[in-house]
Amino acid sequence: MMEGCLGLLGGGGSSGASTNKSTLSKVEVVETEASSYPVEAELELGLGLSLGGGGCGGGGGGKGKANAWGECGRILTAKDFPSVVSQPHRPNNNNSMPSTCAVGAVSGTKRAADSVSHDQGGSPTAGSQVVGWPPIRAYRMNSLVNQAKAARAEEDKGNGEKDRSNENLKKKICNGNKTNATGNEKGHLGFVKVNMDGAPIGRKVDLNAHACYETLAQALEEMFLRSATRPTTITSIGGEKQQVSKPSKLLDGSSEFELTYEDKEGDWMLVGDVPWGMFLTSVKRLRIMRTSEANGLAPRLHDRNEKQRSKACLAAAASSF
């Protein structure tokens, strides 16, 4: 992802103005493509809500992953997580990528870059794709995001900036579920810690950057489980090849890991059992647990058969899009 983004920015050493111009045109291209999403997303939302999985207007898999839209409504189970083959952990570039993932600003910005081609960059929000840029304190970022969500949930701002309407729509899609589900606190959330069994580094993920379990799971997969590629720097743009050869494993197979969270009462729960908004109000931190250990989460273990059925149902519906 990083490669794509920095390519978009024209690189530091080599190119001059011309690259930036082409950057601009790429940006425009992506914008028009992105604008085609809202319609689909709305339709998906209708399917998703009934399972409490939440709409995925803001996240989703990006252009290359039409399936992801349909899958969004499915409640994640342990099976959704990719199996980790030899190495138990792949902590890589940094922990803030999800945080810079635009909150529905452009759907699947990160994913688009991943799945389509990494020289697209995938987003008009060039600045926001770069980790730790713009250099704003995490506290302030969280605050802005929360305020933006609250404001948009109440009314459409319609500031008149060029791509506002799309974002507003997407943000509404993302927020709609959240405010429906919770309605209470404005979600003064932000980063929560994530640890993975076997990984030395804990990370933080910005829950504000996600509107459904799907994108969160993908982000965590990126963080912990994808092959360790050096984050790209200006100088190494040309050299890096795209990582994650496989599409998201969230959609198939079983995994030796489960995503769990600790709630406000201190209990560990499986992620995905409750509506997204409710999850947000109760989550304190996350843990990617080995399946063997997660068996202890007895009261909350879901009926996998039931989920399978719903999955099939949605997949069928999704395929019609």
Next chain:
Amino acid sequence: MNYFPDEVLEHIFDFVTSQRDRNSVSQVCKPWYKIESSSRQKVFVGNCYAISPERVIERFPGLKSITLKGKPHFADFNLVPPDWGGFVYPWIEAFARNNMGLEELKLKRMIISDECLELISRSFANFKSLVLVSCEGFSTDGLAAIASNCSFLRELDLQENDVEDHRGHWLSCFPDTCTSLVSLNFACLKGDVNLAALERLVARSPNLRSLRLNHAVPLDILQKILMRAPHLVDLGVGSYVHDPDSETYNKLVTALQKCKSVRSLSGFLEAAPQCLSAFHLICPNLTSLNLSYAPGIHGTELRKLIRHCRKLQRLWILDCIGDEGLEVVASTCKDLQEIRVFPSDPFVGNAAVTEVGLVALSSGCPKLHSILYFCQQMTNAALITVAKNRPNFTRFRLCILDPTKPDAVTNQPLDEGFGAIVHSCKGLRRLSMSGRLTDQVFLYIGMYAEQLEMISIAFAGDTDKGMQYLLNGCKKLRKLEIRDCPFGNAALLMDVGKYETMRSLWMSSCNVTLGGCKSLAKKMPMLNVEIINETDQMDISADDRQKAEKMFLYRTLAGRRKDTPEFVWTL
């Protein structure tokens, strides 16, 4: 001077308050060193790992006030994994064990636990002031301990911390006998507070001068509080989403009329613009205004507010003020010294201000010397104009949302613009740059920025020469932080002695290799060279040609730190 008794010297030294000056005093001769050290009460430690607490205690047995900073600056932007370090517990434990009479503690970017807060509250009978900036690791339970046990607490100031909010009744933990509060800032707390306890606390704190509320304090409570605390100097207002009914509004106006001392205003976390007109009453006396958390205030309402603030010296604002709004600032606020313009929607990558606003400020505000400016674009011409208008800049931080964007008009790099800034602003101490920048800008900085102490660079430069110009030229450099620049070992190793004259160096996503860092560490035993290793492919015996993704080095008298997590290696 040798004939003066120690008491006289000590008395004279009492007038020397700045840490730098006291450091100089202590270096004159041994007797002065002894006297200064034994009488120093206030200590500043810019890097908590540069020295051990024991050593500080040994040298300054009379220490009453300490400021500690922990994580590197870039930790603010999530470039440093959590648990990297910056734990304050060892310091507090050492102070407690040595029966230090600690009264004031100020921490920035450190991790402080509830246990630690409790230890503070129990160990230091005269503890008066706790200021936490960008810290984490604690909850409202820790605050409850402070409230309960610190009988003489004057100041509890929480700025932008990540606090786990248990919605406990920490405010109720202040005993009825506690009447000493001067400053209370809990604006960053996310949860509800006990409003009745808050009102009672304010009522029994006659010395309260600074009060910053969080979002959970509604308008009607605010006006009651203001009625009880008309002598407030600094006020942070919470959230008011709905228009107040006329009765509450009128009461607010009445209360504000009584607050003749308010000089600093902040908050408005969510604000119905209609409430703002009540605050017009206090605007004419304001010297400091922070609306950077108030995206709801913009457009005409904001400009109206600004027009009343003729005495403003410090303004923190969101970019929704627009260039037009900045022109209003420029024409109204002739005493303005510091301005910060934050992006209101960083995710979109659209800032609402451009070079126009910056030029207006530089032209209209003769005392402006400190600026942080997030903008959409910049031009060399604008920067050159700014440099000409405002040679008195001491802090100049410019952030273009697209970090490698060139001059918006000419498409040239912004070298000439920033060059003009460093050339003209001879007192420049802090600089952050962005936009398309080549080695040339570093040549200028090395040549002209003689007073520069801190510089932040991102996505800039072409070759090692860039960093070399910097290190060669800036004699007073203390902190250098670099990310995503093509600087490698040649630059890193050019002048290794330089790093002992600096507090720290951060380099991430550059071209320095593991081998280069190891070589540096070997040559400079008084430096801790830390590598943050976030991929499992790298281990200490890895190929030295591999790039060191994140390197942080700092001078230290304390040797390697003992609390490095697994992913941090000290070479």
